Amino acid sequence: MKPEASMVHGPKASLPATRPALTPAAPKDLPSVDRLLRDPAVALLVAAHGHALVAAQARELLDAWRAEALQGQLPKERLDGIAQALRERCDARLTPRMRRVINLTGTVLHTNLGRALLADAALQQVLACMGSPNNLEFDLAQGARGDRDSLVEDLLCEITGAEAATVVNNNAAAVLLGIAALAGGGREVIVSRGELVEIGGAFRMPDVMAAAGAKLVEVGTTNRTHPKDYEAAIGPATALLVKVHTSNYAIQGFTSSVDEATLAPIAKAHGLPLMTDLGSGSLVDLAQWGLPAEPLPQQMLKDGCDVVTFSGDKLLGGPQAGLIVGTREHIQRIRKxxxxxxxxxxKLPLAALEATLRLYLKPDRLTQDLPTLRHLTRPVAHIEAQAARLLGPLRQAVAPRFEVRAASMRGQIGSGSLPVETLPSAGLALAPVLPGKRGMGRALDDLQAALRSLPLPIVARVQADELWMDLRCLDEGPREAEFLAQLPSLAEALR
Known part of the structure; x- marks a missing residue:
């Protein structure tokens, strides 16, 4: 045999491998909706979810596949998996949009991640009262109609020292309602120019004044306001003096402001109420745990404020709510x-709020029972030890695309509270393994996308060309185990 011939007629393995062409399906190859619903596997779906949902998803699936078939882009082989494709569509449609995530951003009260975590006592109270009739507006002692404010008013008065209290659905509503009730109808409200803040969602104090039907009167300048500025602005049309705690920004340098203790006598001398908005709403002195102090409703009332508003889902550590405490006269005007x-x-946030407020009756246990304070006061040494435990498993999951190191970090309280202050913390820093800086941003974007796609998504932050996983909010025990359980899926996503 000639050498040339042996080369031509050699083993087939020496020839380039070719993938067999897939046979395109025609629209007529697709089953009807009725026929698909009679498939035994699909019948199980109908039994589990009902005819309406499965039929609707079947129509959408068949419409999408028919459009592909008309363009010759639907492989006939895919029809064998139509029941599984329908199951996946049903599962996706029933998957909640609001999902649990693991917060490794280093921000304890993260507005985009739900702010304060509810305590176990609050969760149990919600479950007990929401799955059964309850006495939301029924006085069990008198056997007559009751007032839902009574569920929490006594607690708020006991904790803050107020004469009366009422609650609404968030602090923006508390401010709006307070101004409308005390100064609506075009009457004047005096506010320092340096306190005309804008918070999340374009919520601006001047807009709130207008929506409440009050006329804003600005006093002072952006950085300096004095008692005489308020005195000079008070006139026959003045109905209310308002102080706003600037919790979401800070002015430093040549500044001056008038505190509530100084402003209260001015208001009383003119027969005017003084209202202060604290925003974050801490009910305990954070300085006792080495954290920056926040103004307390208790102190504002002692300083002479008639109305104090604050949030329930920030430093207080409860559900979204706007809490209003103050004198009986002014709270009654607001309530009516x-x-x-x-x-x-x-009823749902009311149940959670009552249970949260009851925790404040045991102040020596707050850092154990209230998640917000537990995370804010967690010792750095404990976080560092956790980082050391998680370093090896995480390094194995992301290798060889990323390298991991334990690192010191700085976090934040969040939700506009103490914007300049940071919290010492620790965590894990992940860096792409690349020959240079090129591709760094894309690699980190891919990593964040992989973390967000996990069964229990993980949200971290990018800093200094690394992905930082701040562990301050990752409780030890079951929560740490949940993090570890995500790592096999993360490894698969990064392959």
């Missing part, structure tokens, strides 16, 4: 104002 009904708190 028509707008109150539109802003009232529903």
């Amino acid at each position: 104002f028509p707008m109150k009904r539109a802003l009232r708190l529903s």
Whole structure:
């Protein structure tokens, strides 16, 4: 045999491998909706989810596949998996949009991640009261109609020292309602120019004044306001003096402001109420745990404020709510104002709020029982030890694309509270394994996308060309185990 011939007629393995062409399906190859629903595997779906949902998803699936078939882009082989494709569509449609995530951003009260975590006591109270009839507006002692404010008013008064209290669905509503009830109808409200803040969602104090039907009167300058500025602005049309705690920004340098203790006598001398908005709403002195101090409703009332508003889901550590405490006279005016009904708190957050406030009756246990304070006061040494435990498993999961190191970090309280202050923390820093800087951003984007796609998504932050996983909010025990359980899926996503 000639050498040339042996080369031509040699083993087939020496020839380039070719992938067999897939046979395109025609629209007529697709089953009808009725026929698909009679498939035994699909019948199980109908039994589990009902005819309406499965039929609707079947129509959408068949419409999408028919469009592909008309373009010759639907492989006939895919028809064998139509029941599984329908199951996946049903599962996706029933998957909740609001999902649990693991917060490794280093921000304890993260607005985009749900702010404060509810305590176990609050969760149990919600479950107990939401799955059964309850006494939301029924006085069990008298056997008559009750007032939902009574569920938490005594607690708020005991904790803050207020004469009376009421609650609405968030602090923005509390501010709006307070101004409308005390100064609506075009009357004047005096506010320092340096306190005309804008918080999340374009919520601006001047807009709130207008929506409440009050006329804003600005006093002072952006950085300096004095008592005489308030005195000079008070006139016959003045109805209210308002102080706003600038929790979401800070002005430093040549500044001056008038505190509540100084402003209260001015208000009283003119027969005017003084209202202060604290925003974050801490009910305990954070300085006792080495954290920056926040103004307390208790102190504002002692300083002479008639009305104090603050949030329930920030430093207080409860559900979203706007809490209003103050003198009996002014709280009664607010409670009777028509707008109150539109802003009232529903039964679910009320149940959680009552249980959260009861935790404050045991102040020596707050850092154990209240997740917000537990995370804010967690010792750095404990976080460093956790980082050391997780370093090896995470390194194995992301290798060889990323390298991991334990690192010191700085986190934040969050939700506009103490914007300049940071919290010492620790965690894990992941860096792409690349020959240079090129591709660094894309690699980190891919890593973040992989973390967000996990069964229990992980949200971290990018800093200094690394992905930082701050572990301050990752409780030890079951929560740490949940993090570890995500690592095999992460390894698969990064392959």
